[in-house]
Amino acid sequence: MTMYRQGYEVYVKKCEQFGLEPINFRYYVIQLSPKQLSDYNDQAMQQEGGK
Numbered sequence: 017m018t019m020y021r022q023g024y025e026v027y028v029k030k031c032e033q034f035g036l037e038p039i040n041f042r043y044y045v046i047q048l049s050p051k052q053l054s055d056y057n058d059q060a061m062q063q064e065g066g067k
Contacts, residue, residue, distance in 0.1 A: 019060045020045055 024044050031038040039047070048056070 019056045019063075020048075023056065 021041070024041050027044060028038045038044075
């Protein structure tokens with residue numbers, strides 16, 4: 017879940033940069049595409065294996 021949270025934080029910063037109101041974290045995760053979810057999970061697994 018940490019990877020999703022980090023992605024959300026980047027999203028929120030970009031929204032602030034452009035003067036947009038970000039959606040909440042729950043809706044952010046729901047709106048991720050299957051490819052994005054897969055990429056997040058792959059990256060999390062790589063980081064977990066590197067510990």
